[in-house]
Amino acid sequence: MASQFETEIYEQPDVLSKFLDHRIGDVRTIATFLRKYDPKFVLIAARGTSDNAAIYAKYLFSAFLRVPVGLAIPSLYTLYNQPPQLHQGLVVGISQSGESPDVLAVMEEAKRQQAPTLAIVNQIDSPLVRYADMILPLDCGQEKAVAASKTHTAQLLSIASLVAMWLNDDRLIRDLSPIPEYVAQVLQVHERVREIASQIKCQDRLLIVGRGFTHCTTHEIALKIKELAYISADPYSAADFKHGPIALVEKGFPLVAVAPAGKTFEVMKAIIQEVQQLGADTILITNQFDLAADPSRILPIPTELPEWVSPIVAVVPGQLLALCLTIARGNDPDKPRSLKKVTRTI
Incomplete structure (x- = not known):
């Protein structure tokens, strides 16, 4: 019998399709307001x-919208009581549950300072919604597994959709439509992931490297x-890997490269060639299949996948690896x- 975590991993194509079918109108409305408001910076609490997901938003907002983006420091709001000035900014809260007190504190302060607030949230009856001027529901249904899967990819898709609509860029908007099918394709790699997990299950440490x-x-x-x-x-x-951590790599050391x-x-x-030489x-x-000395060590993603939305798809083999390693151990x-499931921190 499949675990709840596995079940929800496999729900992701349908969840993402549902978001594109039912929430793009909401995204367009929010994007229209933000285009007019033209925030001077974006602060994200998560x-x-x-x-x-906030790291992804930081990259996309900075790269495509050319807006400075920061990740909130919740202790400034909850412990030090020294929040920054938020005038002319946009404050975004990203949460599955909408209940974490530290994220709520950032959003509450933004409301106090009259900065526009956006909640990207799965539970639309959550406390987070009370502090949001704009709400982008993820419509994932209840996520029962403690470890998030479908809410994460839905968050990524909502962020990508917001950027595409904010720019009103037809090419970027077209890039969104195939994503549910790409995720469905990637799920077919499950058996290969299971084999890899069985071979590295006794390892107590591994590295994951990517860029951009x-x-x-x-x-x-x-x-x-x-x-x-x-x-x-x-x-x-x-x-950063070259600035020290590469020293950990020796023969047989497991390293996952997202490329x-x-x-x-x-x-x-x-980087991949260098660590392969180190053993x-x-x-x-990857979708560049000539990189591996051993083809069984490639977890393929679609060749036509645009780089800017690749995190929505590339994370899925990682979810499967976590699942298979867990079971193998x-x-x-x-x-x-x-x-x-809900962690309440300040």
Whole structure:
């Protein structure tokens, strides 16, 4: 019998299709307001998996909208009582549950300072909605597994949709439509992931490396492997990786490289070749299939996948890897130790 986590991983194509079918009108309305408002900066409040979606938003808003983006420091609002000035900014809260007190505190302060607020949230009856001028529901249905999957990819899709509509760019808007089908294709790699997991299940540490838009993907895959398989998985940008962590790599050391085609590919290719020479057991999430000495170590993503939306698809093999490692190590993916579905931190 499939775990709840696995079931929800496989629900993602339908969840993403539903979002595109039913929420694009909401996205367009929000984008129209934001285009007119023209914020001078964006501040994003999030925790956990949602914080990894916030990293994606930081990249997209900065790259496409040319707007400075920062991730909120909740302790300034909850412990130090020294929040920054938010005048002329947009404050975004990203949350599955909409209940985390620290995210709520950032949004509440934004409302106090009369800065426009946007909630990207799955639970539309949550406290977060009370502090939101604009609401973008994810419509994922209840996510029962402690480890998030479908809410994460829905968050990423909502962010990509908002950017495409904000710019009113037909090419970017067209890039959104195939995403549910791309995710469905990637799920077919499950058996290969299971084989890889059985071979590396005794490892207590691994690295995940990416660059650019997929920086959020490295963080999300690492989080899933840590919280479910109890393996110390560390995410790095390819640039930061060269500034020290590469010293960890030796023969047999497992390393996951997220390397879609695009502007960061040549950098990733050089890193992959270097760690392969060092003897790393390199697992590749890529659509460039000549990179691996061992083709069984490639977890393919669609060749036509645009780089800017690649995190929505490339994270799925990472979710499957976390699932398979967890089961291979004898753990229950639906009962991670010391964790609850809703984490309330200040």
